[in-house]
Amino acid sequence: MRLMLRCLAALSIAAAGAPVLGSPQIVSQTAVGATNSLRTFEQNGARYIARDGQGRIHLAYTDGTDLWYVRGQQAFDGSVTFDPPERINDGGTTVYVSLFAGLPRSRAVRLAVSEEPTGTIVHFVWRDVNQRTRYRRLSEDGDWWTWGAITDTTMSTIARLPAMVVDSTGRVHVAAEQSWAGDNTGIRYATSADGVVWSEWEAENRSATNSSNYRLPSLAVDQQDRVHMVFQAEGYQNDGPNAGATWWAPRYMVLDGGVWIGQINPLGFFYEWGPPPANRDVLFAYCNLAIDDQNNLHLSWHGTARSGLFAKDDAFYVARYYNPGADSWGAWTDLTTLHRRIHDDVPGGPIVSGGEDSYYTWVPSVVTDSQTDELYILMMFGLFDDEIGPSDTSVGTDVGMVFFDGGDWQLDLIDLTGTPTTQRDWFCNSTGRLYLHANGRRYLDALWISGVHDPNDIWATNYDVVCTVLDMGPPNPGDLDGDGDVDLDDFALFAGALSGPGVQTSMPAADLDGDGDCDLGDFALMQERIANWP
Ligand SMILES: [Ca+2]
Numbered sequence: 398m399r400l401m402l403r404c405l406a407a408l409s410i411a412a413a414g415a416p417v418l419g420s421p422q423i424v425s426q427t428a429v430g431a432t433n434s435l436r437t438f439e440q441n442g443a444r445y446i447a448r449d450g451q452g453r454i455h456l457a458y459t460d461g462t463d464l465w466y467v468r469g470q471q472a473f474d475g476s477v478t479f480d481p482p483e484r485i486n487d488g489g490t491t492v493y494v495s496l497f498a499g500l501p502r503s504r505a506v507r508l509a510v511s512e513e514p515t516g517t518i519v520h521f522v523w524r525d526v527n528q529r530t531r532y533r534r535l536s537e538d539g540d541w542w543t544w545g546a547i548t549d550t551t552m553s554t555i556a557r558l559p560a561m562v563v564d565s566t567g568r569v570h571v572a573a574e575q576s577w578a579g580d581n582t583g584i585r586y587a588t589s590a591d592g593v594v595w596s597e598w599e600a601e602n603r604s605a606t607n608s609s610n611y612r613l614p615s616l617a618v619d620q621q622d623r624v625h626m627v628f629q630a631e632g633y634q635n636d637g638p639n640a641g642a643t644w645w646a647p648r649y650m651v652l653d654g655g656v657w658i659g660q661i662n663p664l665g666f667f668y669e670w671g672p673p674p675a676n677r678d679v680l681f682a683y684c685n686l687a688i689d690d691q692n693n694l695h696l697s698w699h700g701t702a703r704s705g706l707f708a709k710d711d712a713f714y715v716a717r718y719y720n721p722g723a724d725s726w727g728a729w730t731d732l733t734t735l736h737r738r739i740h741d742d743v744p745g746g747p748i749v750s751g752g753e754d755s756y757y758t759w760v761p762s763v764v765t766d767s768q769t770d771e772l773y774i775l776m777m778f779g780l781f782d783d784e785i786g787p788s789d790t791s792v793g794t795d796v797g798m799v800f801f802d803g804g805d806w807q808l809d810l811i812d813l814t815g816t817p818t819t820q821r822d823w824f825c826n827s828t829g830r831l832y833l834h835a836n837g838r839r840y841l842d843a844l845w846i847s848g849v850h851d852p853n854d855i856w857a858t859n860y861d862v863v864c865t866v867l868d869m870g871p872p873n874p875g876d877l878d879g880d881g882d883v884d885l886d887d888f889a890l891f892a893g894a895l896s897g898p899g900v901q902t903s904m905p906a907a908d909l910d911g912d913g914d915c916d917l918g919d920f921a922l923m924q925e926r927i928a929n930w931p
């Protein structure tokens with residue numbers, strides 16, 4: 398009964414417009430470049446944006462010809478400034494561009510960041526105009542950043558859509574689709590200790606699972622430097638036993654001691670992701686794999702287990718938890734539908750189970766937080782098919798987020814961009830981790846494409862490459878001295894941070910409602926935090 402009264406009191410306060418602990422706030426939304434393709438960040442199994450150990454933001458994109466690198470710095474007050482773009486490729490290694498559904502598909506460059514004794518190294522891979530998978534690094538040394546030579550990963554022609562991770566020794570791991578005339582026969586793997594000398598081999602052939610194609614690899618490295626990979630197996634087990642069905646399943650492998658070892662299908666024990674019924678599709682696609690600080694695996698993807706219809710997608714999540722004593726992982730578990738569309742188009746009537754809306758969702762990216770048990774997943778959402786063509790001029794899409802607060806998933810999509818609903822905001826990609834700034838607040842970085850399609854010129858550079866930095870608030874609001882509790886010692890620090898309404902505080906962690914200042918609204922929240930501290 399007491400709990401109930403407390404909840405009612407909280408509701409009435411909220412209704413009166415009282416301040417609430419801050420929800421995600423956009424602190425920086427910057428067009429860092431321009432491109433001709435909606436699909437620049439389409440392979441969301443790879444990362445295009447990362448933070449280094451000193452909090453600098455590194456990102457890469459293509460303008461349709463060249464590949465560009467941009468570095469950002471975040472000041473103590475949370476504001477972000479970006480340096481001018483630097484070209485990654487040279488004249489002979491411009492980006493490979495194709496057409497898809499009549500529109501440019503220049504999805505090319507990915508990056509990873511590692512920390513070495515001399516400083517940060519930013520690693521890039523891309524597929525060049527000659528369909529070679531190229532590598533280059535940018536190395537910090539004192540106050541200088543030095544570009545290394547462009548090297549060839551020696552991956553067999555044609556390896557495409559590379560993903561990349563770097564382990565704790567600085568070794569670079571790259572995986573890509575092995576494609577021949579659109580026929581994806583396997584997954585290639587290339588590795589190098591120095592980014593110069595490469596070796597490569599076939600990680601696996603599609604024959605291992607009786608699949609017709611292997612696609613869209615995503616990589617993550619664990620604390621013992623084993624590399625985990627998930628990719629899409631199209632036509633898995635010959636599509637299963639039922640006529641007219643098509644089955645895309647995940648394939649999961651681990652590189653241990655230089656050998657790729659096939660693992661159990663992460664969705665093998667979930668009925669709805671098993672062999673499709675006759676004349677239905679079960680699609681697993683565009684997966685994003687992440688490993689958190691406890692070595693737990695997190696996997697998100699979009700797919701059709703709810704609709705059973707191709708391209709009628711929802712977004713999903715599954716986890717695998719690490720057991721440090723046994724140095725192994727338990728079963729894949731916690732399957733969650735990250736967003737639920739009302740599928741009016743499903744034979745037999747719409748799938749409605751509460752909390753749905755009319756949006757499809759695609760290409761989810763996982764962000765873990767080493768300070769809390771929270772997870773954030775960014776995705777693209779919209780009302781139409783994602784395979785749009787040149788004449789589709791009014792297709793609006795947006796970038797959204799759902800999150801797991803440590804206890805439950807908060808599944809209401811939060812629209813992050815604030816752009817007009819007629820605008821195309823496509824293929825959001827995020828850093829793999831929240832960044833805890835020295836100012837006490839956590840930041841989430843995302844990269845996406847935004848613009849309006851020109852039906853008269855498909856090659857028009859009509860899209861902005863947008864970097865959004867979200868303020869996710871302090872990990873433990875009110876704990877200003879960082880000793881884990883919220884008490885009168887913290888309150889003493891808080892009193893010194895009071896700035897007044899609309900005035901930037903000198904202690905960003907004391908801005909509990911996330912509006913930039915430290916005023917009486919934050920004071921009320923601080924009182925509640927202290928009063929309710931267990
Ligand atoms: Ca404290």
Ligand SMILES: [Ca+2]
Pocket residue numbers: 880882883884886887
């Ligand atoms: Ca204390």
Ligand SMILES: [Ca+2]
Pocket residue numbers: 898899912914915916918919
């Ligand atoms: Ca205020």
Ligand SMILES: [Ca+2]
Pocket residue numbers: 908909910911912913914915916918919
């Ligand atoms: Ca405030």
